[in-house]
Structures are given as structure tokens and as C-alpha cells.
Amino acid sequence: MGNTGFYGIIPESIFHLPNLETLVLQNNNQLSGYFPKTKWNSSASLIELDLSGVNFSDNLPESIGYLTSVHSLSLKYCNLRGPIPESLLNLTRIEDLDLQYNSLNGTIPSGMFSLPSLSRLVLSNNHFSGQFEDFNSNSLIWIDLSNNQLQGHLPKSIQNHVNLTGLILSFNNFSGHVDVSFLADIKQLYYLDLSYNRISLTNENKHNVTLPGSLMSLQLAACEVKELEFLRSAKLLWQLDLSNNKIQGRIPDWAWTNWMFLLQRLNLSHNMLESVDSIPLLFIEAIDLRSNLLQGSLPIPPISTRFFFISHNNLTEEIPSDICNLTSLVMLDLARNNLKGAIPQCLGNISGLEVLDMHHNRLSGTLPTTFRIGSALKSFNFHGNKLEGKIPQSLTNCKQLDVLDLGDNHLNDTFPMWLVTLPKLKVLSLRSNKLHGSIRTLTTENMFPQLRILDLSSNAFSKSLPTSLFQHLKAMSTVDQTMNAPSDEGDRYYQDSVALVTKGLELEVVRILFLYTTIDLSNNKFEGFIPSIMGDLIALRVLNLSHNGLQGHIPSSLGSLSSVESLDLSSNHLVGEIPARFASVTSLEVLNLSYNHLEGCIPQGPQFDTFENNSYEGNDRLRGFPLSKSCGNDGNDSETNDTTSRLDDEESDSEFLNDFWKAALMGYGSGLCIGLSIIYFMFSTGNPRWLARIIVELEHKIMMGRRKKQQRQRSYRRRNNSLT
Structure with missing residues (x-):
């Protein structure tokens, strides 16, 4: 009963059904429940239990150890917390255990890797700590411990597990030197990810390394890789991630030859590559060459490319119009280079293009104006160029647009009121241009409903x-x-x-x-x-x-x-x-x-x-x-x-006031015209603000004089009345 939209609380009585063999309620995100604290499924008949996505917000109970017949247990995305109970080691028939994306912590029980029937163990995206100890298992073929806080050296026993097909240990704190020769004996390995640890990959034998012939996905991001020689024997790769390493110079010709027919995803970003003249890959889907030292003109990838990232380099030439032949493009990121010249207008014709990012270049001319109805464009970023002209009204055809950033250009236009009709627009940045006039908007209740x-x-x-x-x-x-981060294929x-x-x-x-x-x-x-x-x-x-x-x-x-x-x-x-x-x-x-x-x-x-x-x-x-x-x-x-x-103000201004009264007296003594001329001269050479203070002072003196005169008159009347 997965994906049915059930909500509410799972009745605990379900867990006590004596003959239940299969319970599948996965992906009912509004469903919650509580594990029984005592023995459940009394006859131990349960073989498959999948509660993925159900909210438990609880510890795994010791009572889970009574499910001794279970073969498959999936409790991912269940908000579980606390340690793994030792009783889980009683599940001697379990083959598939998936506890990923929870808040489980503590150390991983060492006996878990030696469960006699366990073939797939997934504990990724939790808070496990401690070390990955040596283990001995004839059944394990897939281990995923990524995104935890495990530390220490990788266990040497890994190379003895010849049946291992997948090893994913990325985003932990493993350390030490790891020689690539440890892979040679794991003949069945096709998926390896050691990225983002503190290990340093070495190649002591240089040319004599033979990687498993089955290796298809190799991810060694941030592993201190300095050269590509150890990959000579890898000819079946379809995914290669060597980003955030220290690879220098250019990609050798033998690499292109090895990768030409199968490689679909290549990530060489954040290295020190200096040139890529061509990319002779026939079936490539994603190429990431961001943050290198690439210079010169923009290399054009094969027409199969869907994701092309080459930002943060030093490309200096114009963007060739051949880029528009990549009709399968979904994301194009050329940001933070020194590209110059005009933007190819034909880019607006690529209907499946979702991201077009060329911010911080030296592009000039006008923006593309040919966006078609039904355009898939989500992000349009040309911030920090030298673009002129108007904001293209054809952007109204881009109903999926999330981000529109045209800041720091030379656009000369009025406020594009037609943008208010874009239902998904979250970011609108038009800062630092030559936009002018009043901001007029359309009268509609659906004006910028998602704008943040x-x-x-x-x-x-x-x-x-x-x-x-x-x-x-x-x-x-x-x-x-309750707002969560958006998640999609492109993230x-x-x-x-x-x-x-x-x-x-x-x-x-x-x-x-x-x-x-x-x-x-x-x-x-x-x-x-x-x-x-x-x-x-x-x-x-x-x-x-x-x-x-x-x-x-x-x-x-x-x-x-x-x-x-x-x-x-x-x-x-x-x-x-x-x-x-x-x-x-x-x-x-x-x-x-x-x-x-x-x-x-x-x-x-x-x-x-x-x-x-x-x-x-x-x-x-x-x-x-x-x-x-x-x-x-x-x-x-x-x-x-x-x-x-x-x-205080009066005290500070007293000198000027004295001069003013002197001038006024001079006016009475020498003639009104001469006195006013002297006052005018003083005003013209001083600060005009004194005039207001003089008027206030005169008004104050006059009012005080009147009050004193009125008080004397009232006192005089009272004195006369008393005498009478």
C-alpha cells in the first residue's frame, strides 16, 4: 500500500498480526507510527518490511531483534534517531538493510558487516561516528556509508572481498594514503566513491596498475589526485568524477580514446587544466570543467551533451554560434570567464534549455529575443556584463522561470510590467542598469505570487x-x-x-x-x-x-x-x-x-x-x-x-548675534539703508541658516517683552484695586 496518500497513525495492532509476511507502506509522507516496545510479529513470519518515508521520530527499539525471518528491511527517511540496537544482529537471514536518511548516531555495530546473509547495507546520510573496522563477509556486495562522520583508515580487509560490486564511502573523515593497487583484486567492483574525505590517493607502481575491468563509475573528488595515468586500464567508465584535485596541464590523448564510446558524465572541475581543444566523446551527457585554468576559445562538446559547465576559467574569445547545435542542452554555465562579443540569438530556440548562465563576462550587444512558447527556461543569469537595449518581452513565454538576474549591465528600459505574469518567478534582479520611469504594474491578484x-x-x-x-x-x-529545499534532477x-x-x-x-x-x-x-x-x-x-x-x-x-x-x-x-x-x-x-x-x-x-x-x-x-x-x-x-x-545653540551663536545687533544699531545711527546693506553683506558671506535663528531670536525677545509688559500691567491693576 505504498504511495497511496494514507495519513494519520499506523495502528500498532498491524505489527502484531501473527502471520504477516509482507508490510509495504513506503512513501506515505503524512503517515506516522510507533514501533512496539515488546515482541511483535510473534511467529516471526515477517519477510519484507518497507516503511520508507513514514514518520516515526523515535529510536529503533530492541524489539526489532525478534524479526528473525526478515529478508528485506527498509526504514529510510523515517526520522529515526539514536543508536542501532545490538539486537539487530539477531536478524541472521536479512539480505537487504536500508536505514539511509535518518538521524541515527553512535558507532556501527562491528558484527553488522558479518551478518551471514547480508548482501546490501545502506547506512548513508546519518550521524554515525567511530571507525570502519576490518570485517569478513562472503555475502556483502554493496556497502554505502556515505555522509556520516566515520574516521580512521580504510580497512585493509576491503581488498579481500572479491565479490564487492559497490563501495560508497564519500563525505566522511577517513584519512591516510590509499594506493590504487588495492582495487586490483576486487574484480567485480563497478561503483566506487571515495570523494570528500581526507585521504590521498597514491600510485606507487605508476604504469603497472590494473583497475577492475568491470569499473563503470569512479568518483574520487578531493582525493589529492595529481595525474591520470592509473586510469589507462579503465575502458568501461560511464561516470568519472575527479573534481577538486591537482591535475595539471592537458588531458592526454589516450584518455579521450578510452572514454570516447561509453563516458556519459565527466567532472574535472576545480583542477589546474590549462587547455581543452576538443571533446571527442560520442555519448557524453554531462561535462564539468569549472574552475580550471582554461584559456582561449570555448570548446564545443558533442551534440549529445545535456549539462555543460565550464565557468570560472579564463576563456577570452567570442561564443561560437555552433553552441546552438547542442539541441539537447538542459544546462549551460559559462559564468565568470572573459568571454566577449554578442550572445548567439539562437540560444533562445533551444526549447529544453533550463539554465542559461553567463554572469560576469564581457558580453555586449543585446539579450536573446526569441524565446518560444513552452520554453523550459528556469534560470536566466547575465549579471555583470555590458549588455544594452531592452529586456526581451518574449521572456513571458518562459512560464517555468525561477531566476531572472540582469543586474550590473547597461540596459535602458522602463519596468517590464509583463513579468508579473510569470507564475514561478522567485528572483528578479535588475539592479545597476539604466532603467527609468515609474513602476506600473498590471492589476491582477496573481502578481509575482512566488517572488522572494x-x-x-x-x-x-x-x-x-x-x-x-x-x-x-x-x-x-x-x-x-515547513518549507523544504527544492530538489530535482539538476540539483x-x-x-x-x-x-x-x-x-x-x-x-x-x-x-x-x-x-x-x-x-x-x-x-x-x-x-x-x-x-x-x-x-x-x-x-x-x-x-x-x-x-x-x-x-x-x-x-x-x-x-x-x-x-x-x-x-x-x-x-x-x-x-x-x-x-x-x-x-x-x-x-x-x-x-x-x-x-x-x-x-x-x-x-x-x-x-x-x-x-x-x-x-x-x-x-x-x-x-x-x-x-x-x-x-x-x-x-x-x-x-x-x-x-x-x-x-547651547544660543551660546555658540552669541558672537554672530552681537554682530547682528551692532549692525542694526548702525542702521539706526547712520541711516536705514546703510544698516541694511551691512546686514545683507553679513548674510551673503555667512550661512543662510543664521537668518532663521535671528528671526526666532527676535520673535522670542518680542514675545518675552510682551509677557513682561502684561505682567507689569496686571500687577499694577491688582495693586490699585487693593488700595481702593
Whole structure:
């Protein structure tokens, strides 16, 4: 009853059915259950048990040792935790044991590798520690211990297991030197993965190594491999991963000859290869040559290529139009080279192309404009080139588009309002171009329903911030605690990235785009008020509206942004007080309200106590910690502080005021015109702000004179009345 959509809790009585031989409930992700703590399946009739994907969130019980007849036990993706119970070694008839993708920990019982019938053991993606001890088994043919924390040297006994077909030990902490000659005796081995440990692969015999003739998949990423000579005898390879090693120079001709007819996936990324003139592989599916020292022109792979990655090199020529002959392309990554010239327009005609990434090159001209209806394009990244012209409207045909990054170019256009109809768009970055005009959007409730990153900074957008845009950003208005990372076939090869300014730093955000939320509209010409509806975007982590011409008060609704980590409203014309609700935003790490016209007391709270003066500079009428102007506890204190501040200003300006009164008296003595001329001369050579202070001072003196005169008159009347 697998894949049936069952939900709820498995009745424990099922585990006690006395004659049950097969129980298969795999891939019912909304189903949960509890293992019996006492003996279950009393007659030990159970032969096959598959509960993969069922949520147990529990330890494996000792009672599992009663299933002595079981041949196949699969409990992967079950949220299991704790150690493997010793009682599991009672399962002497078990042939297939799969506990991958759980949270099991502790050491692996050494006797598990010697279970008499066990042929397939999969314990990958857990938290096992300790060492992989020597073992003796005549039945084991497949061992997968990858993605754990195992350490120590690889057991020498491995080479004695001549029937072993698969050995996967990647992503652990194994160490020491491993000579490739240990593979020679494992004649049946066809799948070997030792990647990402701390081992160093050596070849003491150099030319005399004979690898198993059956070897089809060899993955030795980050194994200190320096040369390819040990692969001379490997002629059946269909997958080869030698990435993150120290291979230099060029690929020898004999390698291309060996690999020509069978190799489908080749990963030589992160080495020191200097040239690849051609790739004579007939049936290649994926080629990864990222992060080498390749120079010159772009090599064109065979037409069978689906995944082609050659980013982070030093390719300098133009992209040949022959690239469009690769009609099977799914992913093309040419990023971070020095490619120049125009982008082949025909790339838009490859209907199955999902990733087109050429960011950080020197490409010029215009973007491809021929994207067809039904295009499979998911990621379109040309950030950091010299592209001109407009944003092609044919992108509306790309209904699967997730990421659109055209930042740091010379595009000259208005806001592409038609993009709002793309139902899956998560990232829109148009920063640092020559885009202009107001942001007008279509009136539709399905406007950017999945958008999580919006970066329009450093353009020339003007007018008011579009309230209608912020009303429908559903993905920014909901904090989904259950959101998981997306998973698809391409994740093995490519990770989306986007350049963002967050918390004052420019970073390249990789792979976490599904949970990162930001709006950056800084360095434009926006005017008017900040829409209060922006407070509904409670999933926002970064909000940057700085360096615009925004006016009015800061909406108190922004205090509802409970997830915001960076808030920048600096260099605008905002007035009034900082909303007191801001003090309750405990996630806030960076706050910049500088260079506005804010006043009043800075809110007090745990986060606000961590901000320094530069968060508030340029707001002369703000008071409170961390500024030097005290805020006080009541109105009298506040009035006293204002008075003190005013008196300080008066004292500092006294010299100018004395000069002013002298000039005024001279005006009375020598004639009004001469006096006004002297005052005008003083104003024209000083700062005009003094004029406002002089007027305020005059008004103050006049008002004080009137009050004193009125007080004398009232005193005189009271005295006369008392005498009468």
C-alpha cells in the first residue's frame, strides 16, 4: 500500500498480526507510527518490511531483534534517531538493510558487516561516528556509508572481498594514503566513491596498475589526485568524477580514446587544466570543467551533451554560434570567464534549455529575443556584463522561470510590467542598469505570487512606490516553517546564485534562494510616502529603501516585520518619530535611519541597545541611547533638555548675534539703508541658516517683552484695586 496518500497513525495492532509476511507502506509522507516496545510479529513470519518515508521520530527499539525471518528491511527517511540496537544482529537471514536518511548516531555495530546473509547495507546520510573496522563477509556486495562522520583508515580487509560490486564511502573523515593497487583484486567492483574525505590517493607502481575491468563509475573528488595515468586500464567508465584535485596541464590523448564510446558524465572541475581543444566523446551527457585554468576559445562538446559547465576559467574569445547545435542542452554555465562579443540569438530556440548562465563576462550587444512558447527556461543569469537595449518581452513565454538576474549591465528600459505574469518567478534582479520611469504594474491578484527577491536598486526609477505591487507578494507575506529545499534532477550539477547587498555587504547568495527574502529599491528617485502595506510582508529578511526622496513618517506597520534582519531607510526626507513598535523586532541586526529629519526619542529594547551612533546620524532632533542627547523620563526632563540644547545653540551663536545687533544699531545711527546693506553683506558671506535663528531670536525677545509688559500691567491693576 505504498504511495497511496494514507495519513494519520499506523495502528500498532498491524505489527502484531501473527502471520504477516509482507508490510509495504513506503512513501506515505503524512503517515506516522510507533514501533512496539515488546515482541511483535510473534511467529516471526515477517519477510519484507518497507516503511520508507513514514514518520516515526523515535529510536529503533530492541524489539526489532525478534524479526528473525526478515529478508528485506527498509526504514529510510523515517526520522529515526539514536543508536542501532545490538539486537539487530539477531536478524541472521536479512539480505537487504536500508536505514539511509535518518538521524541515527553512535558507532556501527562491528558484527553488522558479518551478518551471514547480508548482501546490501545502506547506512548513508546519518550521524554515525567511530571507525570502519576490518570485517569478513562472503555475502556483502554493496556497502554505502556515505555522509556520516566515520574516521580512521580504510580497512585493509576491503581488498579481500572479491565479490564487492559497490563501495560508497564519500563525505566522511577517513584519512591516510590509499594506493590504487588495492582495487586490483576486487574484480567485480563497478561503483566506487571515495570523494570528500581526507585521504590521498597514491600510485606507487605508476604504469603497472590494473583497475577492475568491470569499473563503470569512479568518483574520487578531493582525493589529492595529481595525474591520470592509473586510469589507462579503465575502458568501461560511464561516470568519472575527479573534481577538486591537482591535475595539471592537458588531458592526454589516450584518455579521450578510452572514454570516447561509453563516458556519459565527466567532472574535472576545480583542477589546474590549462587547455581543452576538443571533446571527442560520442555519448557524453554531462561535462564539468569549472574552475580550471582554461584559456582561449570555448570548446564545443558533442551534440549529445545535456549539462555543460565550464565557468570560472579564463576563456577570452567570442561564443561560437555552433553552441546552438547542442539541441539537447538542459544546462549551460559559462559564468565568470572573459568571454566577449554578442550572445548567439539562437540560444533562445533551444526549447529544453533550463539554465542559461553567463554572469560576469564581457558580453555586449543585446539579450536573446526569441524565446518560444513552452520554453523550459528556469534560470536566466547575465549579471555583470555590458549588455544594452531592452529586456526581451518574449521572456513571458518562459512560464517555468525561477531566476531572472540582469543586474550590473547597461540596459535602458522602463519596468517590464509583463513579468508579473510569470507564475514561478522567485528572483528578479535588475539592479545597476539604466532603467527609468515609474513602476506600473498590471492589476491582477496573481502578481509575482512566488517572488522572494526583488532588487531594483541603483537605477533611475521615479514617482511613488507602487502600493499595488506590495499587495500581492504572497511569498513575502507568509512565513512557511515547513518549507523544504527544492530538489530535482539538476540539483546535482547546478546551484542558482544571485548577487545581493545585505547588512551593508555585497554577497553572492547560493542555493538558499528558496528561503531568502529581500526587497532592495535603494539608489533610485522614488518620492512620496512609504506604503503602510509593506508591513504585511512579514517574511522579509532585508528591506532597503535608502537613497531616495521618500517623505512623511515611517509607517508603524513596519514594526510587524518580525523576520527582518536588515532595515535601511537612510538618506531620505522622512520625518517624525521612530515607531515604538520597532523595539519588538528582535530579529533586527542592522538598522540604518541616518540622514533623515527624524525627531523624538529612540525606542528602547534589546535590539536597539546594540545599534551605534551611525544608525541615527544626520537626524539632529533625535534623542536617547546611544546618542549624547538624553531622552529623560518625563515631559519636564524633555523640556529641560530642549531648553539646554537651545541655550547651547544660543551660546555658540552669541558672537554672530552681537554682530547682528551692532549692525542694526548702525542702521539706526547712520541711516536705514546703510544698516541694511551691512546686514545683507553679513548674510551673503555667512550661512543662510543664521537668518532663521535671528528671526526666532527676535520673535522670542518680542514675545518675552510682551509677557513682561502684561505682567507689569496686571500687577499694577491688582495693586490699585487693593488700595481702593
